[in-house]
Amino acid sequence: MTIQTMLALLAQSFTLTLAIFCLTLLGSLPLGLLVYFGKKSRFAPLRWLINMYISIMRGTPLMLQLMVVYYGPNLLLGITLPGNWRFTAVLVAFIINYAAYFAEIYRGGIESIPAGQYEAAAVLGYGSGKTFFRIILPQMVKRVVPPVTNEVITLVKDTSLASVIGIMEMFTRAKQIAVAPHSPGMLAFASAAVFYYVFNYLVAFLMSRLEKALDYYR
Amino acid sequence: MNILSMQNIRKSFADNEILKGISLSVDSGEVVSIIGPSGSGKSTLLRCATFLEMIDSGEICYMGKCAARTEAGGKAVYVPPRQLRAFRSCCGLVFQQFNLFPHYSVLKNLTDAPVQVLGCSREEAEARAMELLGKMGIADKAASYPCQLSGGQQQRVAIARALAMKPEILFFDEPTSALDPELTGEVLKVIRQLAEEKMTMVVVTHEMPFARAVSNRVIFMADGGIVEQGDPLAVFDDPQEERTRQFLRVFDR
Ligand SMILES: Nc1ncnc2c1ncn2[C@@H]1O[C@H](COP(=O)(O)OP(=O)(O)OP(=O)(O)O)[C@@H](O)[C@H]1O
Ligand SMILES: [Mg+2]
Numbered sequence: 001m002t003i004q005t006m007l008a009l010l011a012q013s014f015t016l017t018l019a020i021f022c023l024t025l026l027g028s029l030p031l032g033l034l035v036y037f038g039k040k041s042r043f044a045p046l047r048w049l050i051n052m053y054i055s056i057m058r059g060t061p062l063m064l065q066l067m068v069v070y071y072g073p074n075l076l077l078g079i080t081l082p083g084n085w086r087f088t089a090v091l092v093a094f095i096i097n098y099a100a101y102f103a104e105i106y107r108g109g110i111e112s113i114p115a116g117q118y119e120a121a122a123v124l125g126y127g128s129g130k131t132f133f134r135i136i137l138p139q140m141v142k143r144v145v146p147p148v149t150n151e152v153i154t155l156v157k158d159t160s161l162a163s164v165i166g167i168m169e170m171f172t173r174a175k176q177i178a179v180a181p182h183s184p185g186m187l188a189f190a191s192a193a194v195f196y197y198v199f200n201y202l203v204a205f206l207m208s209r210l211e212k213a214l215d216y217y218r
Numbered sequence: 219m220n221i222l223s224m225q226n227i228r229k230s231f232a233d234n235e236i237l238k239g240i241s242l243s244v245d246s247g248e249v250v251s252i253i254g255p256s257g258s259g260k261s262t263l264l265r266c267a268t269f270l271e272m273i274d275s276g277e278i279c280y281m282g283k284c285a286a287r288t289e290a291g292g293k294a295v296y297v298p299p300r301q302l303r304a305f306r307s308c309c310g311l312v313f314q315q316f317n318l319f320p321h322y323s324v325l326k327n328l329t330d331a332p333v334q335v336l337g338c339s340r341e342e343a344e345a346r347a348m349e350l351l352g353k354m355g356i357a358d359k360a361a362s363y364p365c366q367l368s369g370g371q372q373q374r375v376a377i378a379r380a381l382a383m384k385p386e387i388l389f390f391d392e393p394t395s396a397l398d399p400e401l402t403g404e405v406l407k408v409i410r411q412l413a414e415e416k417m418t419m420v421v422v423t424h425e426m427p428f429a430r431a432v433s434n435r436v437i438f439m440a441d442g443g444i445v446e447q448g449d450p451l452a453v454f455d456d457p458q459e460e461r462t463r464q465f466l467r468v469f470d471r
Contacts, residue, residue, distance in 0.1 A: 114315075114317075116313060116315050116317035117317060117319070119270055119311075119313070119317060120313065120317035120318070120319070122269070122270060122306070123268050123269075123270065123306065123309075123310065123311045123380075124331035124335060124379070124380075124383060125303055125306045125307040125331060125335040125336075125383070126331065126334065126335060127303070130334055130335075134330065134334065135319055138321045139320065139321055142321070216363060217320045217321050217363045217364070217365055218320060218365040
């Protein structure tokens with residue numbers, strides 16, 4: 001296998017890595033907010049449920065969660081799943097896992113906003129919806145950019161865990177190339193590492209731009 | 219005309235009774251100063267008047283309409299939330315810590331609530347905001363963000379923000395306590411100007427010369443009740459209660 005072929009194969013599988021990454025963020029960033037609302041709900045059973053969910057998501061390996069989501073419906077419930085379930089399962093597992101972390105990050109951000117902001121809004125006659133979406137949420141976003149950046153960078157690397165259920169993202173492909181006959185061997189892993197590193201460099205750069213863009217107020 | 223009437227207000231936090239049946243009535247155009255030692259319940263009284271805290275018993279009425287009154291069981295009952303909003307918008311509160319919205323420009327701080335809460339048009343709200351900023355002497359700061367302003371300027375924005383809602387009455391909770399002495403003057407000046415325009419105001423303050431010069435009435439509070447009240451000159455120069463004398467002596471140095 002030539003190096004060009006190897007790089008082409010890696011680049012091709014990287015699109016799947018990228019898709020997992022983007023779709024996970026697209027799903028988990030908003031879902032995290034819903035989870036936060038659930039955690040703050042006045043309905044106690046919902047609060048317990050959400051707390052249990054967050055604690056399981058944070059307390060067990062993501063790799064295991066991926067396997068449960070992928071194999072679980074069939075093994076536990078006997079459901080036959082469609083052929084494209086593999087990719088869906090990856091997204092479901094990643095989204096519900098990351099949403100749990102984002103919910104906790106949002107909570108930290110929201111709880112760090114001084115009570116005076118709520119009081120000023122209340123005295124001005126804002127209802128609770130407007131107080132949250134106009135006053136609290138924008139300030140929360142600014143406060144959570146650094147911890148969210150950490151999670152996003154972790155996610156880039158975590159996409160490789162999808163390999164455990166055999167989805168052909170970049171890490172799975174690199175493993176496959178490395179063991180193929182006449183393969184470039186370790187070079188496959190080294191190249192994949194470069195892909196991850198450059199991608200993460202880009203992600204970190206974009207997030208720092210976002211942080212700067214929100215620097216117009218304190 | 220009577221703007222605010224609070225009768226026999228009781229308020230406890232856990233087992234700790236902070237307001238012990240206090241009554242406060244304010245007429246249109248009146249400027250009332252409230253003085254008193256720390257922990258006497260001054261802030262709590264303002265927070266009850268502006269519905270940030272709910273009273274346990276008593277009666278709160280604005281312009282003859284009751285927002286809360288004690289029913290037969292002895293517990294205060296508030297009007298439904300929708301009606302309570304209308305009461306909220308007839309009173310403004312200026313905080314010690316300003317509590318401006320940091321993510322909004324000065325102009326947006328002044329226009330957001332009128333647009334979002336009162337349903338004013340943006341043009342209308344902006345015109346009024348610019349007028350108020352001009353009056354506060356900070357028209358040039360409309361595009362700035364709160365963090366770019368001095369404390370005195372921030373507090374003047376906060377006063378303008380409260381006025382933008384066209385309140386019937388404005389409460390101030392130690393509006394200058396977070397400010398350096400040289401910035402205190404500029405804030406007191408705008409409050410004095412509002413007093414001249416007959417804005418109805420209740421000011422909790424430790425600025426005795428200001429209370430004496432600007433208010434129509436001074437209330438000395440201690441221990442969740444009113445110890446003495448009356449004409450500022452009478453209260454300051456000839457206090458009737460030992461408690462008042464004792465308190466004022468500290469400021470006479
Ligand atoms: N949310 C609360 N929970 C429990 N106790 C409270 C609460 N708010 C106020 N208190 C208590 O009520 C008492 C009166 O507080 P308040 O802030 O009304 O006093 P104050 O007269 O404004 O004092 P200061 O001059 O220091 O501002 C204090 O002892 C305070 O600890
Ligand atoms: Mg106070």
